[in-house]
Amino acid sequence: MSVKLTLKNFVIVSAMLGIAACQQQATSSIENEPNQEQITIPYEKYTLDNGLTVILHEDKSDPLVHVDVTYHVGSAREEVGKSGFAHFFEHMMFQGSKHVADEQHFRIITESGGSMNGTTNSDRTNYYQTVPANQLEKVLWLEADRMGFLLDAVTQKKFEVQRETVKNERAQRVDNQPYGLRHERTIEALFPSGHPYSWSTIGYVEDLDRVDVNDLKAFFKRWYGPNNAVLTIGGDIDKSKTKQWVEKYFGSIPKGPEVNKDKPEIIELNETRYITLEDQVHLPLLQITFPTVYARHPDEAPLDVLSDILGTGKTSLFYKNLVKSGMAVQAAVGHPCRELACEFQLLALANPSAGKNLKQIHQVVKDTLEEFEQRGVLPDDLKRTKASIEVSTVFGLQSVAGKVSALAANETFYGEPDLIADDIARYNSVTAEDVMRVYRKYIKNKHAVVLSVVPKGQTQLAVAAQNYQLPERKITPPSEVDEVKQPAIVDNFDRSKTPAAGEIPAVKVPEYWESSLANGISLLGVHSEETPTTHISLALEGGMLLDQKDKAGLASLTMLMLNESTLNFTNEEMANALAKLGSSIQFSTSGRYMQVQVSTLSKNLSETINLLEEKMFNPAFLEADFLRLKERILQSMQQQLKDPGYLADRGRDVVLFGKENRVSLPGEGTIATVTNITLDDVKNFYSRYWSPNMAKAITVTDLSQAELTQQLGFLSKWEQKEYAITEQYQFPEYDKTSLFFIEHPEAVQSVVLVTKRGPTYDATGEFFKAKLMNFPLGGAFNSRINLNLREDKGYAYGARSHFTGGKSLGFFEVSSNVTAANTADAINEIVNELNAYQSQGMTEEEVAFMRSAYTLSDALKYETPANKVRFLRQLQAFELDDDYPVQQLKIINSISVDELNQLASKHLKMQDMQIIVVADKSVLESQLQGLPYPTQILTIRH
Template structure:
C-alpha cells in the first residue's frame, strides 16, 4: 500500500548474535535438513536496458541479478507475489499487515533485529510496499554487507511466523490503523479511492477493496488467520529475489543458495487470470468530506490488465488528455471555462484488471455538473481534432527520459525488475510498445474504453455543500472509525515473547555473517568554473545514464516578499514557466517536452531555484529555452489571472490539511507576526489578488549572476556544460542587489501549547519545535549526528521505537534540524490517534527531555556505524550529487566538508553528544503545536504542564 516512509531504519542496541530471550530452541542442526540441495539453475541472461542473470532454486525461488559498478552498493528486493488481491472478503488487509510484521522480529535476528542491523551497516533502512498484486521489501546497503542482507531476508520466508504473538499482532493493528487515519481518514478526499474501487468492481472481486483493507477485518483477525495466510503465500516458489549493484554474481548466488536453498517450497499458486471489472452502468456517488474546502470530481473508467496490447495506448491517452496547457481538458476547464486550475489523469494496469482516472478539484463554489459538462466537451473536441503526431512524439520522448530517471539508483532498478518479473514484461518491451504507437491507436482505445462507456463518478464536497455534487449522485458508504477515549486496550511493550521450537536448519542461523571487503568510497569529483558575468558554475560528471540534472540557484526567494503583501515570490515562480515573448505557455511547455526535458521554478525561503532534467543530447537546447524564460518572459495578463486563481485555490485547500495547518501555525509562532517567514509561502488570498505584473517584474530584476550559482550533474563534462551556458553568460548582466536581511528569531523563554481545533479529527497532528541552528553553523552537523538516535534515524530512533513500536500511537515520528544559510529550526513532527494525544505528547516530550542523560556508548557506536557506513551510498543518485554542490554553493560549506563531517563522526564522544543535547533540546522552551479535536483533547492537554492550551484558529488565515 505504501512505503514505511522513514528512510533510515534501526532500533536500540546492537544485533544479537544468538536468539532472543524467552525462546526455546536447540542449537543442534537438524540432521534431516542436512540433505543435499540441488544447486541453482541459471534460467537465462538478458541484455537491453537492464541486463540480468536469472536463476531458479530447487524450491522455486526466482533470483534475478543485475550488475551496476557505479557505486559500491547493492540493492536487495524480496518480492512476494501476494497483495490484497490474494485476500478474501472478510479477511482483508492481511498482505499490508505483513508488510509491517516482517520488519518486527524473526527467529534468528531477534526482535527489531533487521532494523538494528540496517542501522549498523549503513543501510538505507528496510522498507516495503504493498499493492493489489505484490508486496516487496527493499533496502540498499554498502556491498560489504550484502551477505548480511541475504541472511536477513531469508528469515522472512523460512524463519519468521513463530515470532508473531497475540501481543505483536495487537500492537501492529494499532500502527496500521494510524496509517489508515493518516492517509485516508484525516485528509481531504482520502476516501475517494476506496469509494471508486467498491463501485467499479463487483462484490468479491479481488480489487473491490482498498489495499489497506477493512479495519473491522483486521480487528477480527485471529493469530491463526494470520499464520494461515503466511504459510499459504510467503513461500520461495511464490517469491522473487532481486539483487542489483556492485556485486560478484557467482558469490552472490552462492549466498542465496546457502540462506534460501533449504526453505521448503509451498503450494504452487497459479497466476490469476484476467478479471475485468464488468461495470455495466455508470455509477454516481457523493461524499460530504469533513476536510475538503473545495469540491472534487473524479471519473474512473475500467480498462485492461497489465500486458494487454492496449495498455501502452491507454497510458498515452490519459497523458494526452490532461498533461500540459494544450491538453484538451486543460484547454476547456482551465483556460476557457476557468472552473479549476488543473486536471489530472492517469492509467493504471494491474495483474488482472485496470482502470483510469480523470480528476479535478474545482474552484470554490463551482457546481460539479458544470465540470462534468466541460469534460464531455473536451473529450468531444479531442475526438474531433484527432491526435497530433507531434504531441504523441513529445509524450514518447518524455517517457523515455522519465524511464532513464527512474533507473538512477540500484534500488530503482531492483524494484522495477521485481515488478517486470511479476507481470511477465520487460523494460525493453514497454519502451518498444510505447514507440510503436500511432495516433490511430490512441483514438481507438479512446472509443473503446472511454467514449460513452460506463464509469464511476465521485463528487466529494465540503461540509454543507452537497448541492455542488453531480445531479443524481447517491451517497457513498464511507466508514470512518469513531475515536472514543480509552477504546483501545493499551499496548504492552514488555509482553513476553513467544516460546517455540526453532525451525530446523542445516547450520546455526543465529550467527550473523561477517562483513565482506570494505567498499572503496570515493566522493564525487567536482569541477568548477566562472562565467564572464560572475556566475559560479559547478558540476559532477556521471556517464551512467544519458540524462542531465541541473539547478540555477538565485539568492532571495521569499526574503524579497513584502510582509504586508506576501506571495509575490511564489507567484513569480509560477509565471516564469508561463510563456516567453515568442512562445505561449503551451508552446514553451511543448518545446521542453519535445526535448525530453522538465523544468520547474520554485520560490524557497532564501532563494529561487530553477530546476531541470533533460536527455543529455538535448542539454544545450534545453538551456536555450531556460535562457528564453529568464530574459524574455511573456508577462501575459491572462496567465497572471489564471496563476492567481490557482494560488487562491491552493491557499483554501491547505486550510483543510492538518499537517499544513500545523506547519503554518508553527511558523507564525516561531517567527512572529512581523517576520516574512511567518507568512504563508503562498501568500494570503487578498494580497495575492492585489499583486500586479509590475510587482513581479521588479522582483525578477533582483535576479543577478553574482548572487546566483549554476550546478549540473550527469552525462556531460565541464567543457560541454560551460559551452551550453554561453547564452546565459552573454545575456545576463551583473548588477548590485541587496537581499533583505531579516532577524533570526530567538528560542522562546517558556513553553506553551497551542491548539488548532479540527472538530471530530481522527488524529492529532503534533509539531513541536523552535528556531535553531543554521546550515553553516559549526555545530550543525554535530547536532544532526546527535539527533540520529533521538528521531533522525527512522526505526533506529527512540521516538519511533517507543511511540510507534512500543505503544502503537503513530505511523511515523521524527525530529530534524532543518536549516538554510540564514534560518534554521528544530522540529518534532508526528500524527497520533486522537484519543492518545496527551499520552503521545507527554512521551515525546519526556524522550527529548531525558535524551542527554540517557545517551550511552552503545548509542554512539550505532550512530557512528550507521552514518559512517552509509557514506557508501551517499552519492549514488543525481539528487544526492546536486545536494553536495548545493551545500558548497548555497550554504557556504568548504569544498572538503564531507571529509570534515566524517572527522566529526569519528571524533565524537558520549560527553560531547550529551552536551550538545543539553544545549539544543530544551523541552521547557518548545512551541507545542497541536492540530486536533479541541472538545475532547483540549482539557486533557493541560496535564502536559504548560497551562491551558491557547486556542489558535485565529492565528492563521
C-alpha cells in the same frame, strides 16, 4: 497504493526478500546480456529447487547493493472480511524472527549504513534494502530468516501493537486527509462486490479488528513460500559469491503451497454510478472512472497515449478547456493499471470562484471528449509520447534501485525481468487509429463511476444525486484455521550468528570541476557517463527574503510566471516543444532561493538551451496567465487550511518566529498578501532581482566541461543588477512551556509538535554535532521516541525528532500524528523521553550505533545525478571546503559521549520547548486540561 506496471513508471515498484538455505543446485539459468542496439538491463536469472526465483544484476559504478524481495501477494489475495491483511502482514515482517530480535531488522540495516522499507499494493508485497556492498551477506541472512523463521517470533502482543500501528497509518493517510477516501469510494463502486480490487490495500478498521494471530500465521504459510517470491540483487556484487550466499541462506527453506496466477477479467458497468463524498475540503472535486483492460493488455499502450493527449500537461485538452479557462484549479487524466484491471480516470479540482458546480464541469468534460473525437490524434501527440518513453527509460537507469525494482516487478507478474525494449516497441507502435479505436471502445458513451467530493453540507454541488449504495458486506463467520505443518529446516551452519561484514568499500566524493561564467556566475560540474543525460541547476539567492511583508509570495509568483507564456511561445507551444524533446525546465522558489532546474537527454541539450534562454529572458507576463495563476494559488491556500499537517507547520513558524516576520509566513505567502500582488509587482520584481548578481550554477552531465560551458554561453549576456538581502528579525521569547492549540474539527488524529528555535546550519560545528546527538533520540526508526510511541504504545504510525537549519534560521522539532484518544498520553511520553535524554544523555551503545550508521552510509550518498547535485549545492550554498565530508567523518569517529551529552543538556531543555496540537477541540478539551501547560488558542489564517 496502486502501481502501474508499465514502462511509464518502471522505477515505482521496489521489493526485497531473503531466507535460509543449505547446498542445492539451481535448476535453470538465463542470462540477458546488453544489446548495443537496444536499451536493456543485463541480468542473470535462475531458480532454486524450492521455487525461489533469483535475479542478479551487476553494476560496479558505486559501492552499494540493492536487494529486493517481492512476494506475489497483495490485498487481491485477501478474503472478504479480512481486508488490509496483506498490508498488516507487511508490518509484522519487521517485528523480528527466530534469529533476529524484536526491531533489530531496522537497527541492523541502519547500523550498516543502509536504508530499507517494505510496501504493499493490491498485487504484491515487497521488502527492499540499499546497503554498502560489503553488507550483502548480512542482508540475505536477515531476509532469509524472516522468510523461513518468522512464525517462531510471532506473539499476540506484537500482533496487537502492529494492528494499532496500521490503524494509525490509515487514520493519518486516509481518514484524516482531505480527499483521502476518494480511492476507496471509487473502487467500491467500480468493481463487483467481492472482486479482489473492491477494497483498498489498507483495508477497513472493522476487518483489522476481526482477524487474530492465527489468521496471520495461516496467511504467512499460504503465501510467503519461496516459490511465490522473487529475490533480486543488483549493484557491486561478485556473482559467484552471491550465488553461494543465496544457496546457503535460502536453499533449505521448504517450498510453500502452489500459487496460481489470478486471471484478469475486463469489467463492464451496466449503469453510470454517481456517488457523493462529503469531506473536509474547500475545492470540490470531480473524478470520472471508466473500467478498461489490465496491465500489458494490447490496448493498454494506446489508452495511455489517449490519457496523455486528454489530460497531461499544458498541451492537453483538459488544460485548455478546464484550467486555462479558469474553471478548474487542476485537471488531469490518467490510466493506472494493475495486474487484473486498469482504470481510466478523468479528474478536475474545481475553482469555486468560477461559480460553477461539478455538474457544469462535468458537461465541459463531456464536451472536451467530443472535441477530441472531432480533432483526432495529431502527429505531435505521438511524438510526445515516444519522447517521454525514451526519457523515462534512460532516467530510470540512473539508480541500481530503479533497475532492480523493474527487474523484480516484471519477473513477478510476467516471468520476464527485462521488458524495456518490449515496452519501447509497444508504445512506439501505437498509431493514431489505435488511439481513436480505444477511445470509442472504452470511453465514448460508456458507463463510469462519477465521484463528487464536496465540502461537508454542500451536496448541491455534486454532479448528480447519488444513485449507488455499497451493498451490505456479507461476512462469513470465521472458521477455525487449519494448522499447516511445515517441514523442519535443516542447516549445516549456525543461523543465530550474524554474518560479518566484508571490507568497507572505498567511497569517493565526486570529482568536480569549477569555473566562472563571463558575468561572474559560479559553476560547479560533475562529469558522469553512466547515462547520456544532463541536469543543470541554477540558484539565485534571495527568494522569499526579497518580498515585502505585505506582498509575501511575490518571489514565488514571479518564478511561477516564468513557467508561463513567453514573447515567442504560447504556453502550449512551449510545452509541446519541450515534450517532444523529452526535456523539462522548471522555475520555482525554495526558501531563500529562486531556482531553475533543467533536465534533458544530452543529445537534446542544445535545443533545450534555446528554450531555456527564451523562458529566462523573454517572459510575456500576460495578464491572463497572471490572473489564472493567482487564482489557483489563492484557492490552493484555502484548501491547505483543511490539511492538519500544514496547520501544524504554520503554527510552529508563528510560535517560533513571530507573526510580524516574513520568515514566519509560507514561501507562497498568504491569502491576504497574495491578494495584494499585482502584475506590475511581478514585472518590477523581475526587473529588479532577475540578475546573476547572486547566481550559482551546477551541472551533472556526460558532456565535457568545454561542451557544457559553451552551451551555457548565453548566460554571459545576463545583465548584472546589484541587490542586497536584509535579515533583521525579532523573535518571540518565552519564559515557560505553553500548549498552542489549533482547532481542526472532526479530526480523527491529533498532530503534535514539540519545538524550539535551534542552531543554524554548519557542516562541522554545533548544528552538525547536534544532529549526531539527536540520531538515537528521534533520527532513526529504532530511536527512543519512535519505539516508544509506535512500537511500545501503539499511539502513532511514526514519530521523529530532528534539527533543521539554514543560513539564518534553525529549529528543533519532535513530530507525530497520534490517536485522538491518546493525545495527552503521547505528549507526556514525548516530554518524558526529552527529559530523560536531556538529563541522562546517550549510552555508549547508542553512540556506537550512531557512528556506524553515519560512517557506512557514505556508500549511498553519491550514486545518482540528483545525489551529486545535492552535494554540489551544499558546497556552493554554504561555501564549504570540498573536504568537508572527510572532516565530518573525523568528527563522527572521534566525538565523545560527554560532548554529545552536553549538547543534549543544552538543546533539549523542556522549559525552552513549545507544544503545538492540531485536533478536534471537542474530543481533546478534557485531556488537555490534565496537562501541566497553559493553553493558548492559535488561529491560522492564510
